[in-house]
Amino acid sequence: MAQQHRSALIFLAIMVVGGELLLTAIVQDDVLTPWTSALTRFSAAALHALGLEVRSAPHALATTDNSFSVAIGNSCNGAWAHLILLASVMAYPASWREKLVGLAVGQPLLFVLNLVRVVSLFVIGVYVPAIFRGAHVYVWQFLIIGFAMLILFIWADQFVRRPA
Numbered sequence: 001m002a003q004q005h006r007s008a009l010i011f012l013a014i015m016v017v018g019g020e021l022l023l024t025a026i027v028q029d030d031v032l033t034p035w036t037s038a039l040t041r042f043s044a045a046a047l048h049a050l051g052l053e054v055r056s057a058p059h060a061l062a063t064t065d066n067s068f069s070v071a072i073g074n075s076c077n078g079a080w081a082h083l084i085l086l087a088s089v090m091a092y093p094a095s096w097r098e099k100l101v102g103l104a105v106g107q108p109l110l111f112v113l114n115l116v117r118v119v120s121l122f123v124i125g126v127y128v129p130a131i132f133r134g135a136h137v138y139v140w141q142f143l144i145i146g147f148a149m150l151i152l153f154i155w156a157d158q159f160v161r162r163p164a
Helices: 002-022 025-049 079-091 096-127 129-159
Strands: 054-057 060-063 069-071
Touching (some): 025 060, 069 096
Antiparallel strands (some): 054 060, 060 069
């Protein structure tokens, strides 16, 4: 029972401290803004690879004919899902080596999944704009957190040694 309390406290502490840090001006400006710009650039490249003609700005994507555009804010970059994954892995009873492997593989994978999220939302906005808001607010919010949890579960099941 003590391990469960310890894990819950570690998770909570990382979420509270990490959440507070994510909301500070310095992290918003110096970490999340460049991260969001990179996500926007990668999204534009992926959309071009899919054959869509898009223009990109540091935090926005638009069709070249301006029929659809979307702002990609610091709340769209998946940072909260990354924090949830970080807190979950750090709270899980595993060795430091296993935790580092989980984070080294899981965090980039989550970034790629969030890239898929942004690209798919843009495609939805272009071709089925009536469902864009629901897909953005309800479906993908749930899925990106769900993917963070799925990564955690797969890591814990496949890569963390069980005590003998």
